[in-house]
Amino acid sequence: MPPVPAGTASPGPSRRLLLAGALAAVSAAVTGCSGDSEASASGGSKRLRIGYFAFPSGDLLVKNGKLLEKALPDHRITWIKFDSGAGVNQAFLGKSLDIAALGSSPFARGVSGSSPIPYKVAWVLDVAGENEALVARRATGISDVAGLKGRTVATPFASTSHYSLLAALEKAGLKTSDVKLVDLQPQAILAAWQRGDIDAAYVWLPTLDELRTTGTQLTSSKEIGAAGKPTLDLAVVSDDLIARDPGAIDAWRKAQAQALRLLKSDPEGSVKAVAAELDISAADARAQLRQGVFLTPEQVVSADWLGTDGAPGKLLGYVTDTARFLAGQKQIDGVPSQEAVRRAFYLKGLSDVLK
Numbered sequence: 001m002p003p004v005p006a007g008t009a010s011p012g013p014s015r016r017l018l019l020a021g022a023l024a025a026v027s028a029a030v031t032g033c034s035g036d037s038e039a040s041a042s043g044g045s046k047r048l049r050i051g052y053f054a055f056p057s058g059d060l061l062v063k064n065g066k067l068l069e070k071a072l073p074d075h076r077i078t079w080i081k082f083d084s085g086a087g088v089n090q091a092f093l094g095k096s097l098d099i100a101a102l103g104s105s106p107f108a109r110g111v112s113g114s115s116p117i118p119y120k121v122a123w124v125l126d127v128a129g130e131n132e133a134l135v136a137r138r139a140t141g142i143s144d145v146a147g148l149k150g151r152t153v154a155t156p157f158a159s160t161s162h163y164s165l166l167a168a169l170e171k172a173g174l175k176t177s178d179v180k181l182v183d184l185q186p187q188a189i190l191a192a193w194q195r196g197d198i199d200a201a202y203v204w205l206p207t208l209d210e211l212r213t214t215g216t217q218l219t220s221s222k223e224i225g226a227a228g229k230p231t232l233d234l235a236v237v238s239d240d241l242i243a244r245d246p247g248a249i250d251a252w253r254k255a256q257a258q259a260l261r262l263l264k265s266d267p268e269g270s271v272k273a274v275a276a277e278l279d280i281s282a283a284d285a286r287a288q289l290r291q292g293v294f295l296t297p298e299q300v301v302s303a304d305w306l307g308t309d310g311a312p313g314k315l316l317g318y319v320t321d322t323a324r325f326l327a328g329q330k331q332i333d334g335v336p337s338q339e340a341v342r343r344a345f346y347l348k349g350l351s352d353v354l355k
Helices: 015-031 036-041 058-064 067-071 085-093 104-110 160-171 186-195 207-212 221-226 239-244 246-265 267-278 282-290 315-328 338-342 350-354
Strands: 047-053 076-082 099-103 119-127 132-137 152-155 180-183 200-204 215-220 232-238
Touching: 047 058, 058 067, 058 119, 058 246, 058 267, 067 246, 076 085, 085 099, 085 104, 085 232, 099 104, 104 160, 104 232, 104 315, 119 239, 119 246, 119 315, 132 160, 132 207, 152 160, 152 186, 160 200, 160 221, 160 315, 186 200, 186 207, 200 207, 207 215, 207 282, 215 221, 232 239, 232 246, 239 246, 246 267, 246 350, 267 282, 315 338
Parallel strands: 047 076, 047 099, 152 180, 152 200
Antiparallel strands: 099 232, 119 232, 132 200, 132 215
């Protein structure tokens, strides 16, 4: 893919184009999962289509341990892998998902505009730390973010990495027009890196670790978050699922809470599960898990993060601030009101996961 100058890029494809993309890109994944059409034909309410990333988190423990399948034996559960949040947003527009992992930046995009995507945030999977970072090819001699001026930098557009890259450039005194931004998915980033087509990339694990072997890390999402622009991996649920099967959301939250507890109480078991899901060694899985920031269930429902029904936490402000920043960068057309963001939070029954 040729470089796309960021300064001339539009805020993004229209919802109509996204919907067309969703129907084309997601249908193959959903159709390829046996039994999903049967579930729809047999009533639909017992069907759960879950989007996930091949990224170390409690989500992989839920999937590997079949925690949700055990909690909901009467549901047909389909796990669908995505490369980035942009694809997840498209899939929700195409009504192809019920639950999914989604970065805070693409979520902020999704709830902006006059036709917000019909989903709501219902859980926090992790807080971005050293597991997302900006790395330059060592051969370029670039040693800091300011050194990217005039260089070609890749990242998956509309992702948390894209958001953090924009924040890093701003902090370094660079405009987006000072670099050549290329929209590439993680595996395409690795290929472009190996060919020497790009000078730097902002991306997440496991691709990030491969880039580090021949690259110099310039900054990370941990550093950018500490400077006031944190990013998170959230989990969202469709408005349709909230209306037709809220009990499934309760069971899913409890499975996610169990996974967060296992990350701390059974680290070796967690390593084994992540290694199996990502098809990597235990040593690599252990190293990748150490780079993430995983909250406890108590922290997730606290005022510092998601909060509870009637009392949303600081995440409300984080999402609003993210949308404001994206609007300032001309990545979205306008900033949603805090009330519009509040309507995109599903907090009913959240505190029950602690019981």
